[in-house]
Amino acid sequence: MNNTINGTRLLISLKEFWEFNRLKLIAVPIAVLICWLIYFLWPGRILNLSLIHPELLDDQNLPNIFLYSNDISSRIIILMLIPLFIFICSNPYLKQLNKSVRSTLIPISKIERIITLYVYSTLIILLILLVFYLLDTALISYVKSNYLEKVNQLYVASGDLYPDHSYGTYFVTVPGEMYFIFTLVTLLILPYYHLSTQFFKKNSIIWSLLLYTGIISLSIYLLVKFYVNSRVVVYFNHNATTTTLLIIAGLIVYYFLLSSFYYKLKEKEL
Amino acid sequence: MIVIKDLSFYYRKDVNILEKISTTLKPGHVYGLLGLNGTGKTTFLKLIAGLQFPKIGDVTVNKEISKERNVSFLLDIYFITDEVELPKWKIKTFEEVYGALYPKFDSKKFYELLTELQVNPQENLGNLSYGQQKKVNIAFGLSTNVSTILMDEPTNGLDIPSKSQFRKLLAKYTTDDKIIVISTHQTRDLDQLIDQLLVIHNRQLVVDESIYDLTKKIKFENNVENLTDALYFEKTISGLQSITENKYQEDSKLDIELFFNALTQDETFLTKFKTLQLQNHE
Numbered sequence: 001m002n003n004t005i006n007g008t009r010l011l012i013s014l015k016e017f018w019e020f021n022r023l024k025l026i027a028v029p030i031a032v033l034i035c036w037l038i039y040f041l042w043p044g045r046i047l048n049l050s051l052i053h054p055e056l057l058d059d060q061n062l063p064n065i066f067l068y069s070n071d072i073s074s075r076i077i078i079l080m081l082i083p084l085f086i087f088i089c090s091n092p093y094l095k096q097l098n099k100s101v102r103s104t105l106i107p108i109s110k111i112e113r114i115i116t117l118y119v120y121s122t123l124i125i126l127l128i129l130l131v132f133y134l135l136d137t138a139l140i141s142y143v144k145s146n147y148l149e150k151v152n153q154l155y156v157a158s159g160d161l162y163p164d165h166s167y168g169t170y171f172v173t174v175p176g177e178m179y180f181i182f183t184l185v186t187l188l189i190l191p192y193y194h195l196s197t198q199f200f201k202k203n204s205i206i207w208s209l210l211l212y213t214g215i216i217s218l219s220i221y222l223l224v225k226f227y228v229n230s231r232v233v234v235y236f237n238h239n240a241t242t243t244t245l246l247i248i249a250g251l252i253v254y255y256f257l258l259s260s261f262y263y264k265l266k267e268k269e270l
Numbered sequence: 271m272i273v274i275k276d277l278s279f280y281y282r283k284d285v286n287i288l289e290k291i292s293t294t295l296k297p298g299h300v301y302g303l304l305g306l307n308g309t310g311k312t313t314f315l316k317l318i319a320g321l322q323f324p325k326i327g328d329v330t331v332n333k334e335i336s337k338e339r340n341v342s343f344l345l346d347i348y349f350i351t352d353e354v355e356l357p358k359w360k361i362k363t364f365e366e367v368y369g370a371l372y373p374k375f376d377s378k379k380f381y382e383l384l385t386e387l388q389v390n391p392q393e394n395l396g397n398l399s400y401g402q403q404k405k406v407n408i409a410f411g412l413s414t415n416v417s418t419i420l421m422d423e424p425t426n427g428l429d430i431p432s433k434s435q436f437r438k439l440l441a442k443y444t445t446d447d448k449i450i451v452i453s454t455h456q457t458r459d460l461d462q463l464i465d466q467l468l469v470i471h472n473r474q475l476v477v478d479e480s481i482y483d484l485t486k487k488i489k490f491e492n493n494v495e496n497l498t499d500a501l502y503f504e505k506t507i508s509g510l511q512s513i514t515e516n517k518y519q520e521d522s523k524l525d526i527e528l529f530f531n532a533l534t535q536d537e538t539f540l541t542k543f544k545t546l547q548l549q550n551h552e
Contacts, residue, residue: 009341009371016367019359101321102355107344107371266339270321 004111013108013116021089021120028085028124032131035078036139045072046143046170059150066151066170073168078132079182085124086186087193090117094197101270110265114194114258121190129179136173143170188212191257198264271296272318272418272449276327279313287313289473291327295466297417298446299480302464303453304530309470311453312352315420318451319349331418345372348411352423354403358396361389361406374415383409387435401427408436412443419443421452425459433459457526467526469533476533476540481524487546489516490525502532502539513539515546 018025040047049056049065057065096103097113148171155163165171192212272295279288287310295301305311316322317329320336320343329336334343356364361384369375384391387405395403404427411419425433440463444450451468454460467484469477477484488501493509503512511528532539 004341006341012367012370019363019367020357096355100355101316101319101349101351101353104321104339105319105344105347105349106368107341109341267323269323270316 004109005115006109006112009108010112010115013112014119016108017089017093017116017120020093024085024089025120025124025127028081028127029131031081031085032078032128033135035081036075036132036135039075039078040139046139050146057147059154062147062150062154066147066154072170073174075136076174076178076182079128079178082125082128082182082186083189085128086121086190089120089124090194091197093117094194097265098197098268099270104268104270110262113265114262117194118190121186125183125186129183132174133179140171140173188254191254191261194261195257195264198261198268271332272451273330274318274327275329277317277324277329278326279310279317279322279324286473288317288470291470291475293468293475293478295449295451297449298444299449299466300440300444300463301449301451301466301468302457302460302526303451303468303470304455304457304526305453305470306534307455310473311470312422314470315349315422315451315453318418319347319420321349346416347418347420348414348416350404350407350411350419350421350424352426354400354407356395356403356407358394360394361391364395364406365410368410369413372414372416376413376415380409380413383412383439386439387432399427401429401432404428405432408439412439417448419448419450421450421454423454423456424452425454425456437463457530461524461526464526467529469530471533471540477543484529485516485522485524486519487516488529488543489514489520490522490528501542502528502536504528504531 037047039045041052042048044065046065094117151171152163155161167175189212192215196211274291274293274295277288277291278286280286291314303311303314313322317324318331318336320329320339323337331343331347334340336343359367365377365380369377369380381391384406387409389398389402389405389409393402395406398406404424408421408424411421425436428436437460440450444463452460452464464481466480467477468475491512491514494500494503494512495510497503497510497512499514500512501514503510511525513528513532516522533543
């Protein structure tokens with residue numbers, strides 16, 4: 001019998017997590033949609049103007065809405081639903097791994113448990129990003145098809161013959177890097193959070209953020225003190241080397257965090 | 271087979287809960303684990319299940335070290351705890367998800383047991399009472415067909431018909447390849463089932479004997495008048511009950527409660543009992 005990973009058991013573990021969080025996971029796209037609607041139905045934003053106050057979208061107001069004062073790059077705040085949903089789905093699961101005799105004695109290995117947590121966290125990230133991307137694309141397409149021509153005419157009228165619509169206006173979708181950054185940061189915080197639930201029974205989310213911030217701050221401090229500002233510089237010929245070394249160091253830290261979480265689960269006494 | 275060697279355990283270094291316990295629990299028996307509150311019965315079960323780790327000594331179940339909690343170990347052990355911790359799912363979902371993990375799980379048997387325990391299999395676990403949830407857990411545990419079942423106060427919260435039903439089910443479940451360890455205070459619920467007695471007292475396993483051997487050594491009598499030979503006696507509403515040496519190998523029914531009271535309330539009884547044990551060995 002394989003004591004670490006077994007396909008059938010892993011599927012059962014995934015099914016168990018699904019049964020625990022079925023409603024929450026179904027609610028993910030709905031929550032993104034609701035947040036999206038709240039954001040764009042906010043007074044002064046496009047859906048509010050277009051659906052509730054179309055009379056305000058006259059030639060006089062269009063420049064204000066589309067050119068000068070309406071930076072909507074803050075809509076990426078909706079992506080904060082990623083850590084929120086990961087927390088509300090994983091927290092009860094982690095709690096029962098921490099406390100429940102029955103859960104501890106279920107024949108599912110700790111590695112399978114960890115894989116389950118990461119599979120669902122990744123799924124939540126992808127689901128939220130996908131819904132966000134679809135909504136973003138749909139809205140920008142809607143705005144473009146209805147207002148781009150008019151706005152371009154306004155640009156031309158103001159002397160700008162080749163208008164360049166930048167991120168933050170209603171004509172550009174959220175760039176791909178943003179999705180990447182959110183995914184990366186979430187995945188980086190995840191092992192700190194998992195580990196914190198094992199060390200700190202209360203307020204584990206706060207502790208994990210503090211731990212993460214602390215480690216990042218310390219790393220930056222050490223980097224600045226001993227690498228950037230040092231006269232005795234460890235010299236790297238090529239920038240790629242530095243990047244590779246940092247990635248390797250990051251992966252080692254990640255591995256240690258995962259191992260610590262694994263052994264904390266494995267060696268937990270109830 | 272459960273092998274416990276020189277087991278000592280404490281939560282605080284200066285207060286031992288269990289001290290140098292050694293025993294072997296063999297398949298085909300139902301072990302009754304008795305002890306006063308706080309003597310470490312649940313801890314003892316947790317040590318067998320690998321939920322607590324021995325400070326000194328080893329616990330192995332079917333040659334697997336408990337504290338390692340390997341999947342191969344977990345596949346063959348089920349612990350029915352006093353507290354019910356079942357998820358708030360439909361019973362069917364619960365059976366489908368967790369049943370699939372145990373290679374010898376018998377789904378048909380699970381539903382039969384539920385019917386016998388008068389639990390509606392269509393119900394949601396979240397809507398069931400403590401007692402009903404406990405019945406589901408018992409039915410599930412017995413359906414796993416694992417070789418080791420540990421039970422901590424299994425009859426707590428069960429109604430009177432369910433207690434007798436539970437006894438019947440457990441009797442049916444007991445086979446030559448299974449070990450059942452039941453920790454309980456409600457000895458009258460289970461005295462017909464238990465064939466091996468384990469008593470933890472003052473951190474030690476003071477009794478580790480079969481009921482058969484016990485009744486060969488000591489005799490239990492009701493309404494006695496002559497107490498001169500009594501190793502221990504108690505006044506009850508129905509008269510005097512006593513424990514005496516069974517010099518002539520007479521048959522008597524073991525009164526677990528009386529025996530337990532003797533062990534825990536009369537400090538001299540244990541010494542007398544041990545002397546009897548030695549004499550028997552000789």
